[in-house]
Amino acid sequence: MEAVGAREEEKEEEEEEEEEWLLQSLRLYEDLHAFELQAPTRLIEWARGNRVCVAGYGQSGGNEILQLLPPPTLQVKETQGLCPERDFKVECGGFSNRPVYSLKYVPDTSLLVTSGPPDSSLQVWQVSAEDSDVIKPVGAIPTVNGTGQPWAKIATVSARAPWVLHGSRLNSVQITEVESRKNVYMAASSNSEELSGLAFLDGNTLLLCCAKGQLCLADVRQPQSPLEAVSVPSAPCGERWCMGVGRGPQGSDSSSQPVACLSSGGYLTLTDLRKTSESLASAKCRVPSPSSGAEFLCVSWAPALEGCLAISGFDGTVHVYDMQSWDSSGREAEPIFVHRGHAFGGSDSSGGPPLVTVHTWHPQKPRTLLSAASDGSLHVWDWVQSCGKCG
Template sequence: GGGSWLDWSSFRGFSNLYYSGLSGLCSERDFKVECGGFSNRPVYSLKPVPDTSLLVTSGPPDTSLQVWQVSAEDSDVIKSVSTISTENGTGQTWAKIATISARAPWVLHGSRLNNIQITEVESRKNVYMAGIQTNSEELSGLAFLDANTLLLCCARGGLCLADVRQPQSPLEAASVPWAPCGERWCMGVGRGPQGSDSQPIACLSSRGRLTLTDIRKISESLASAKCKVPSPSSDAEFLCVSWAPALEGCLAVSGFDGTVHVYDAQSWDSSGGEAEPIFVHKGHAFGPGSSRNPPLVTVHMWHPQKPRTLLSAASDGSLHVWDWVQSCGKCG
């Protein structure tokens, strides 16, 4: 119960998944459940561990992580295999997580700047811990940029870079003058040009402000816009912004209502004017019972290969896989 999770690795059996204003999803035709399991606690985040059959989840009421194994092909069970406990995790908000398998299967996790660590998933051995510090800002997201570099986003908008090769170093969020006080922020990290050290970052606030920056100078705003969404977010904990992996300059935004907005950010400048979405997915807003209790999109993500295919989940338990129609001259 509570929250939603999704990941393309959990949908290996899908085929012909499509949603538009003219055709809807049919569970018998469009996808089947290959394997599943039960969690005795809410799942707010799920990440596959690359190159393994393992998944890591997190959620209330504390910062511990649950490790799951997707069983062999002759079984339909996703089974719980271990729990990664954290010191002083009781009473803290649930842990944000990211995974990588560069050296070994690792999970980066933490709920605040002063409890960031990396744990080896299979052995549960701690391989990195940030230095003791007084800064206890709440985190809204974190990411591996590569095997050595971490990017952390604070709920108040600050961004922080950390180096795995410098354990015990205190973490300090960079000053970001473009992040007004009183708003909650989240981030999405995109892919830079091949061979470049550039990586785009999109930061989204609970009032619908979008600021674009770059990993090379995270305190500088390169472009900004105001999303055309209700303001402020009804539940800022589910704010989500993500870059399209296969479309240059395209990003999606959710967490304000029952919709997902797609934007083309290539023409944005520093004016911060209102941006028009090039597509709005409204499928969740028209589900059974939505007129009495409108659902909130809790998370979305892009298909890693199919340029215009996204997956989204909402607070009413609905799960949509959908495509959007290309407009002339937009996103690719």
């Protein structure tokens, strides 16, 4: 009887917390919309015309890849007036017979590239013409020496031709021309460290992040140059790391782009690519250690707010920080805003509380983010400017 009473008391407390959050939402948010996907996604990718792509990551097959038309609230117009249409609409979709862990839109084409278990190959998809609502598979891209390797991290660019940068380990990084499937770059490395992320800084420069926290710069014009991985300064050992690359000042070169590295213990550091052995700023975020081995760890820079970034993957929240006043002391940092909406959702497929799987910023609207969780919830939110310094 005591156990039943404790559970009822705990449920009442959760309901009170949710009610309090809903009341607070009226003054904390400019916009807040909650949607339910048929299956949870671990990616939110912007495509042409401010469309949004999501995809299932279930292990049983039949995972949907969907391109969604956003509601009017996500359009860039300053004043919307009354908008009767407040939901996402499925514009087109397809099915993947494997889990989709990553998806990238290929610029200047109608192609998508995806990756996911059980190997490091990529799948290429064609988003059909306007008279069709099908996203269909059109081929695959293997990874050289990729047998037995984990799923590949991917990035795309169209500096010369549409390229995809992909790899799961430092010694398997390559660039493939998407349409011809021609291999145009293969990294020279004997280091088999697992990658947690990679990015094009420009058409020639690549940035790679290892799961143990090392960063590595590479130049496509120098394929024979061995890759040298440099550890994040003062990085705690034994933690898993991910990175987020921001935009540098307009007209600046790629070396001025800010790079934030986030660890599974909540350690956040800002790095200057011109001198990766030193950190520009660092702090300890007030977050719990993730229970899932940092599977959904995510850090991203705001494209339209200077010095502002968001982190997630620790629980059912998304934290927003203003790094402009940080130094290299590593002291504990206070977020300027915390989105707690997913924490009040239903249980996920494992019966546990929802965990935020991914978040992304709106490309133009400064304080608007999209976030998704393991219970299939998809939120669009825009916090009130007075709640934080950013904006």
